[in-house]
Amino acid sequence: MKYNGLVDIGVNLTHRRFDEDRADVIGRAADVGVTSMILTGVSVEESRAAVAMAAQYPDAMGATVGIHPHHAAEWTEDSLPVLEALLDATATAAIGETGLDYYRDFSPRSVQRQVFTAQLELAARTGRPAFLHQRDAETDFLAIMQEYRPYLPGAVLHCFTGDQGLLDACLELDLHIGVTGWVTDERRGGALRDCVPAIPAERLMIETDAPFLLPRDLPTKPASRRNEPAFLPHILEAVAELRAEDPDSLGVITATNSRAFFGLDR
Incomplete structure (x- = not known):
């Protein structure tokens, strides 16, 4: 089924797994109604790439600029000025992906915290929203x-x-909530599935996190096991079913939330 005007708030479109068919990926997303994407910056290099790529599609894309906790150990005295300079780009919509990941621990936890707070300070100082990551670090x-x-x-x-x-803790902090294809995994996503109905409509957004987190229950899975924005409608339908809501109406709500949050209509 095709929807109209869906927004995928988390796409790693600069990832090498899209190098051979990126234009086709964008086209397939548009064919099913995913007309806007937020490209995720996870390092200085990837943030630059995300902004440059989003600038090529000014009516359809925005980008985040930030350093993921996996890359926190790469932080240098030049990182903050580079990220701040990227905020001048029209395509830049938020600061991130930033946060804490104590599951992988690819960077020392103390360094993760320092880099996280530095980016939140930048967001506060420049008046930009934050695109957050948290795993096993509640x-x-x-x-x-x-x-x-x-x-x-x-x-x-x-x-x-x-x-x-x-x-509950996130809503108390007035955070928006992004839901991915994790919600389709009955083995690992049970807790998420249970609380999806409790997410206030005005706080809900949807995303693929492509090329990661391929929805587990896709009727036909790609041989590459690569996720892509064209599968966002499947996630929308899974969320709508859990909430006992009409997917068309919910798609409009999540898109409206996303466009307002990331300033896509500016």
Whole structure:
């Protein structure tokens, strides 16, 4: 089924897995009604690439600029000035992906916290929303957000995979919630599936996190096992079913939330 005007708030479109057919990926997304995407910056290099790519599609894309916790150890004294300079680009919509990841621990936890707070300070100082990551770091993540959230114009916890307790804490902090294809995985996504109906409509966004997190219950899975924005309608329908809502109406709601949050109509 084709929808109209869906927004995918998390696409790693600069990833090498899209190098051979990126234009086709964008075309397939448009064919099913995904007309806007937010490209994710996860490092200085990828943030530059995301902004440059989004600038090629000014009516359809925006970009985030930031350093993912996996890359926090790459932070140098030049990182902050580079990220701040990227904010001048018209395509830049938010700061991130930034946060904490104690599941992989690819960067020391103390460094993750320092880099996270540095980016939140940048967001607060420049009046930009934050695109957030959290995995197995709830206590520290919530403590840091409690300190900085009052100074941010907005913040979305992307790829939410938590339970009702974490959802309640995030809503108390006035965060938006991004839901991915994790919601289709009955093995790992049970907690998320249980609390999806409790996400306030005005706080809900949807995303693929492509090329990662291919929805587990796709009727026909690509041989490459690569996720892409064309599968966003499948995620929308899964979320709508859990909420007992009409997917068309829910698609309009999530798109409206996303366009307002990322300033896509400016």
